Amino acid sequence: MTTASLEAPRAKKNRSAQGGSKPKDPWGSPAVYFIALVVVALTVAPVAYIVLGGFRDNSQITVDPAGFPSPWRPETYAHILQSSSFWHQFLNSTIAALFTAVLVIALGLSASYVLARYKFRGRGLMFGLFAAGLMFPITVAITPLFILLNNLHLTNSLIGVILPQVAFGLPTTIIILVPFLQAIPEEIEEAAAVDGCSRLRFYFKMVLPLSLPGVLTTGILTFVASWNSYLLPLFVLSDTNSFTLPLGVQQFRGVHGSDTAAVLAFTSLSMIPALLFFTAFERRIVGGLQGAVKG
Amino acid sequence: MSDTPQAPSALESSLDGNTTVMGGTNSVSPMTAVGRAPRQRTSWRERFEITLLSGPAILVFLAFVIAPVVAAFYYGFYRWKGFGPPTDFIGLHNYKVILTDPEFHRAVLHNFEILALSLLIQGPLAILLALLLNRKMRGRSVIRVLVFVPWVVSEVIAGTGLGLMLPVNGAINALLTNMHIFGDVKIQWLGPHMALWTLMAILTWKYLGFAIILLMAGLQNIPEELYEAASIDGASYWQQQRRITLPLLGPTIRIWAFLSIIGALQLFDLPWIVWGEFNVDRDGISTMATYMAHYGPRTGLYGYGNAVAVVLFIISMIVAVLYQRLVLSRDVDGAVTDGRKKR
Numbered sequence: 001m002t003t004a005s006l007e008a009p010r011a012k013k014n015r016s017a018q019g020g021s022k023p024k025d026p027w028g029s030p031a032v033y034f035i036a037l038v039v040v041a042l043t044v045a046p047v048a049y050i051v052l053g054g055f056r057d058n059s060q061i062t063v064d065p066a067g068f069p070s071p072w073r074p075e076t077y078a079h080i081l082q083s084s085s086f087w088h089q090f091l092n093s094t095i096a097a098l099f100t101a102v103l104v105i106a107l108g109l110s111a112s113y114v115l116a117r118y119k120f121r122g123r124g125l126m127f128g129l130f131a132a133g134l135m136f137p138i139t140v141a142i143t144p145l146f147i148l149l150n151n152l153h154l155t156n157s158l159i160g161v162i163l164p165q166v167a168f169g170l171p172t173t174i175i176i177l178v179p180f181l182q183a184i185p186e187e188i189e190e191a192a193a194v195d196g197c198s199r200l201r202f203y204f205k206m207v208l209p210l211s212l213p214g215v216l217t218t219g220i221l222t223f224v225a226s227w228n229s230y231l232l233p234l235f236v237l238s239d240t241n242s243f244t245l246p247l248g249v250q251q252f253r254g255v256h257g258s259d260t261a262a263v264l265a266f267t268s269l270s271m272i273p274a275l276l277f278f279t280a281f282e283r284r285i286v287g288g289l290q291g292a293v294k295g
Numbered sequence: 296m297s298d299t300p301q302a303p304s305a306l307e308s309s310l311d312g313n314t315t316v317m318g319g320t321n322s323v324s325p326m327t328a329v330g331r332a333p334r335q336r337t338s339w340r341e342r343f344e345i346t347l348l349s350g351p352a353i354l355v356f357l358a359f360v361i362a363p364v365v366a367a368f369y370y371g372f373y374r375w376k377g378f379g380p381p382t383d384f385i386g387l388h389n390y391k392v393i394l395t396d397p398e399f400h401r402a403v404l405h406n407f408e409i410l411a412l413s414l415l416i417q418g419p420l421a422i423l424l425a426l427l428l429n430r431k432m433r434g435r436s437v438i439r440v441l442v443f444v445p446w447v448v449s450e451v452i453a454g455t456g457l458g459l460m461l462p463v464n465g466a467i468n469a470l471l472t473n474m475h476i477f478g479d480v481k482i483q484w485l486g487p488h489m490a491l492w493t494l495m496a497i498l499t500w501k502y503l504g505f506a507i508i509l510l511m512a513g514l515q516n517i518p519e520e521l522y523e524a525a526s527i528d529g530a531s532y533w534q535q536q537r538r539i540t541l542p543l544l545g546p547t548i549r550i551w552a553f554l555s556i557i558g559a560l561q562l563f564d565l566p567w568i569v570w571g572e573f574n575v576d577r578d579g580i581s582t583m584a585t586y587m588a589h590y591g592p593r594t595g596l597y598g599y600g601n602a603v604a605v606v607l608f609i610i611s612m613i614v615a616v617l618y619q620r621l622v623l624s625r626d627v628d629g630a631v632t633d634g635r636k637k638r
Contacts, residue, residue, distance in 0.1 A: 028432030036434075039424060040441045043500065047444055049466055050456040065460075066470035111352035114345050126349065133360050135615045139561040139584045140608045143591045143600040144363035144370060167359035170352055199344055228449030230564050231588075246451035250568070253455055260459060271452045278447040282440050289512040 047271075054265030061260050076265040086266065088241070089248035094273075096158050096244055097226040100165045104222045105215055107166065108173030113203055115174065116181035117189070133171035138164065138232055146235045156239040164236075165226050173218040176289065180214035181207060217289060220281045227274045245270040364608060371602035376595050389602035398576055399603075402586040403610070405491070405579065410559035412495050413502075414552055420499065421506035422548070426536060428507065429514045446504030453501055454568030461485050461493065461569070485570060490578040497565055502558070506551050513547030514540070549622055556618060560611045563588065583607045 053061060054076055055069040080086050115127055138145070145164055146155070154160030184207065192202045208215075230246045237243055243251065252266045278285075371389055373381035393399050428439055445453065460466040461484040468481050484493045517540060525535045563584035566575045572589055575581040587607060591600025 025431050025433050025435065028430060028434075032427060032430065032432065033434070035427060036438045040438055043442055043445050043504070046453065046456050046460065046500070047448060049460055050452065053459075064469060064473075065464065065466040066473060107352040107355060110348040114349040118341060118345055120341065120345055126353070129353075129361075130356065133356065135557060136360070136364070136608065136611065137557065137561050139563055139587075140604055140611065141360065141363040141367070143587065143597070143604045144367040145359065147370070147597065147601075148359075148363055148366065163355065164359045167355045170356050170360075174352075199341075200347075203348070224447055228447075228451070230449065230451050230568075246449055249451050249455055263455065264459070267452050267455050271448050274447055274449065275444065278443065279440050282443060283436070285508065289509065 050264050050271075051268045054261060054268050056261055058259060058261050073261075076261050077269065080262065080265050080269060085240075085248065086269065089243050089245045090270070092158060092242060093227055093244040093246075093270075096161050096165070097223045099158075099162045100169065100226040101219045101223040103162065103166045104169040104173050105219050108170050108218065109177055109208070109211065109215060110203075111170070112174050112177035112181050113207055116178045117184075117199075127174075130171045130174045133168065134175065138168045138229075142231055142235055145232075149236055155236050156242045158242060158244075160236045161226075161229075161233055161244070164232060165222075165229065169218075169222050169225070173222070176218050177211060177214045180211040184210050213284060216281065217285050220277060220285060224274045224278055227277075367601040367604045367608070370598055371605045373598040375598035381598060383598075385598075389599050390606070392599070393603055393606055398581070399583070399586055399606075401576065401579070402581045402583050406560050406562065406582050408491060409494070409498070409562060409580075409582070410556055412491075413498060413555050413559050416495060417499050417503055417506055417555065418548070418552065421503055421510055421551070422541075422544070424503070425507045425510035425514060426540065429511055442507060443504040445501050446508070448501075450501070450564035451568055453497070454565055457497055458569045485574075485578060487578050490570070490580045494566060494569075494580045497569065498562075501565065502555070506555070509551050509554075510544065510547055513544050517543045553615070553618055553623065556614060557611060560614060561607070583610070 052069055055072045055074060056067070057073050057076070060067065060069065111126075111130070115123060149155050149160045149164070152160075154163070188206060189199075189202060192206060193199075197205065228246065229244075233244050233247050237247060240251065249263075249267050249270055253263050256262050370381060372384055372386060374383040374385045374388070375381035424442065428435060428442065463481045463483060465484075467484065471477055471482070472479060483489055521539050521543075522535055525539060530538065561584055562582045566580045566582060567585050567588065570578055570580060572585070575585045583603070584607065587600060587603040590596055590603060
């Protein structure tokens, strides 16, 4: 069993699934489509309620809570798109998510490289340390973490959100990336060494491009997780200027509680980036997780 | 790449602290790595590279994951309002209060109810849907993306939307009335009688997509040839799923169950947002984490909040270790707990 064969067939399989094979797929049986339709209706309904609700006005919502917009009222959306606080929170969320994703990949990929390609004393311990982190989401540490960040004067700053998110994102990242790095054939590394390429240069020139599928998967998962994260910002950010969108949604609901249409419009606008991001890369995520659940 | 079902997956072996990630040439178990070390001494240059590459990750991880957990144990012994360093040492008093507080007992009970129901409801549903979405048929990719939507939508957004739909005068009851289901009866979805089931419906809606993604990734690893061989032998679709898919998907299912268990024990956002801080206990869906958030820094009880965090940590760890020993050990020998026993 050579590790060499891993990368190529998987990449090929993904590509063929993405492009070529689609027109050839047969139609499924009507029963399957019926089940799928019911499931999709259930999964999408709450999201549709939020999006469509933003196009209704409050009297429409009160008279028939479950109805469609009639007439459509885009003003609410327009109003929120013109509010500076929405864009401010949007920017905060973007900064936090981007920096978290980039840092998680930078730190996680380097550590995974060491775990995958170096033989040294303490390697098992290092792996065990990160793997243990997998068992403990941020919830467990939130109270002491808040105290720590408070002592470091990082509360009310996006750095106070980014750094813990990076730390808690590392275990998943490493679990997903290590198999990708181990799949890079030893021969490539040896050849590079013969050509006078140092291991560090090899890391930047070869490892980075070869592990791209895994990097993309973890990057997207981290970005979406950060965009959506609530508990950590709830504890760390109390100044409205530093609010990210989830906190903004909660605050908006608190202030404009009676204006249901506006709450729904605000909510639906704040979910769009994560949704687009994920939809664009959905297939890559399944492909990238494959190594981690190799059964 | 071999597709032998026995090969431990990265995730599983990592859960076991075992470094044999894949059967490749590079997988060295901790035992052999240590055994080889004297012969193949790590050069100073390699040491430098290892430090340079893994140092930052380890530092950040120690500072923001390990240190807070350790600090929680320390703060938990104090009565402390968060001003200045903790000085009022009260030993195990905080823990006595937590463990005798009926409100905390209820929270723990809810956590375990949610845990059991999550596994029972989401497991079979996710397997069926993953099988369905794995069939090659037209429109599959659109269905896939739509099924994952709830998982991508944040808890706050889902919670806000559902919080507006579920009240007695909300969209759900209106929809049921419009469709003449249950006549004019308005159901109290959020009330104490229904809350747990409503929460389970919400959690299933929210997290089923993740289970499906994971299972679909696992399904892709099952070699096509097995099904071809089975259908030549005359096995029906369902026979194939029972005899081939389920056993080979076992490791992935067990990983999903592990993540689901941990998630259920740490559940916070959705009850907190849909029901609100002050309703979760009354409506019977408080969790250890909502209890912790309610009695932690937000109320100024820093020492007490940390003690709750410690209890939550210990309960999670006991469950995680038990699960590893009883369930995951079927997949990989040599868990963290008994690393000495080699296969």
